[in-house]
Amino acid sequence: MENKVLHYSVMSQEVMEYLSPAAMMNNSLMIDCTLGEGGHSELFLKNFSDLRLVGLDCDSEIIKRAEQRLVPYRDRVTILNTWFDEFFAEPERYGNVSQPSCILLDLGISMFHYEASGRGFSFNKDEPLDMRLSSEEGITAEFAVNTYGKDQLADVIYQYGEERYSRRISAAICKRRSSKAIQTSADLADIIKGAVPKDYRHGRIHPATRTFQALRIEVNDELGRIERSLDKAVEMLQPGGRIAVISFHSLEDRRVKQTFKKLSKGCICPPEVIRCECGGVPTLKLLHKKPLRPTDSETKNNPASRSAKLRCAEKVSKFNN
Numbered sequence: 661m662e663n664k665v666l667h668y669s670v671m672s673q674e675v676m677e678y679l680s681p682a683a684m685m686n687n688s689l690m691i692d693c694t695l696g697e698g699g700h701s702e703l704f705l706k707n708f709s710d711l712r713l714v715g716l717d718c719d720s721e722i723i724k725r726a727e728q729r730l731v732p733y734r735d736r737v738t739i740l741n742t743w744f745d746e747f748f749a750e751p752e753r754y755g756n757v758s759q760p761s762c763i764l765l766d767l768g769i770s771m772f773h774y775e776a777s778g779r780g781f782s783f784n785k786d787e788p789l790d791m792r793l794s795s796e797e798g799i800t801a802e803f804a805v806n807t808y809g810k811d812q813l814a815d816v817i818y819q820y821g822e823e824r825y826s827r828r829i830s831a832a833i834c835k836r837r838s839s840k841a842i843q844t845s846a847d848l849a850d851i852i853k854g855a856v857p858k859d860y861r862h863g864r865i866h867p868a869t870r871t872f873q874a875l876r877i878e879v880n881d882e883l884g885r886i887e888r889s890l891d892k893a894v895e896m897l898q899p900g901g902r903i904a905v906i907s908f909h910s911l912e913d914r915r916v917k918q919t920f921k922k923l924s925k926g927c928i929c930p931p932e933v934i935r936c937e938c939g940g941v942p943t944l945k946l947l948h949k950k951p952l953r954p955t956d957s958e959t960k961n962n963p964a965s966r967s968a969k970l971r972c973a974e975k976v977s978k979f980n981n
């Protein structure tokens with residue numbers, strides 16, 4: 661039976677516009693680091709008949725959906741069930757993937773995870789509190805909320821959720837778990853609702869939004885994986901190749917912005933040094949100063965896209981500087 665596609669690919673037109681020149685290069689290879697249900701990949705394969713594509717995803721379940729969707733292009737597609745930081749650490753392990761001309765990262769999770777994974781990503785559902793993107797490894801959110809110390813939990817919620825009521829929420833979690841283990845997403849959402857002030861409970865976003873985001877980031881080491889990947893991804897690109905990254909919150913975007921800025925400057929001498937002593941040369945050219953945002957019509961049709969930011973850059977050739 662065919663699976664219904666649940667996820668609308670975010671900022672597809674903009675990604676297409678900025679990666680197209682690189683997708684048209686000779687013998688072009690694209691690495692879609694976050695394949696998901698394969699929406700962006702399908703668009704590129706449809707539009708560039710010579711493009712070869714390697715799609716990565718850490719979630720073996722969502723990969724099955726992408727495989728089905730990309731059947732018409734199977735001669736040009738390789739799908740790998742891996743974390744992208746593990747891929748960039750040792751790309752040679754994965755066959756002929758050298759010198760891609762396009763790299764895309766569409767960070768975070770897919771609508772499939774909220775709607776159909778059954779792994780407790782949504783505070784609107786009553787599901788086991790798992791939140792792992794790769795169900796075969798790592799700790800669950802249930803483990804974190806039931807075993808982390810009060811301060812450790814509060815720090816996670818504060819740092820990865822930027823949640824101003826992190827201490828209160830952590831205290832309420834610790835109080836509840838002393839009588840009964842917290843096992844489902846609905847249990848956790850209730851505890852959070854009860855822990856925050858009344859006006860916050862009925863604010864612009866659901867009061868559990870930030871805590872759920874924080875636990876997901878913690879359990880999957882999402883920020884560490886971005887930090888370990890971006891430099892290596894750029895290193896792997898061929899000259900003239902392009903990279904595009906879509907992020908969904910400031911913690912992700914900050915990492916992308918800083919890495920792109922560093923690589924586009926080249927020189928890493930301290931500001932007091934008048935003439936460059938490090939000899940560093942830029943490896944990236946930024947294709948726009950400010951991040952691109954979805955259009956009003958996209959956010960209207962797909963509210964999940966409203967926090968998206970897209971940054972695109974081109975690898976410069978050594979002889980261009």
Ligand SMILES: C[S@@+](CC[C@H](N)C(=O)[O-])C[C@H]1O[C@@H](n2cnc3c(N)ncnc32)[C@H](O)[C@@H]1O
Nearest residue numbers: 669694696697698699700717718743744766770
């Ligand atoms: C926003 S979705 C991608 C949607 C896709 N671009 C589309 O158009 O259908 C992000 C996907 O990346 C995967 N993912 C998140 N972090 C990852 C990582 N570090 N390594 C590999 N896959 C990752 C998630 O499992 C999810 O399927």
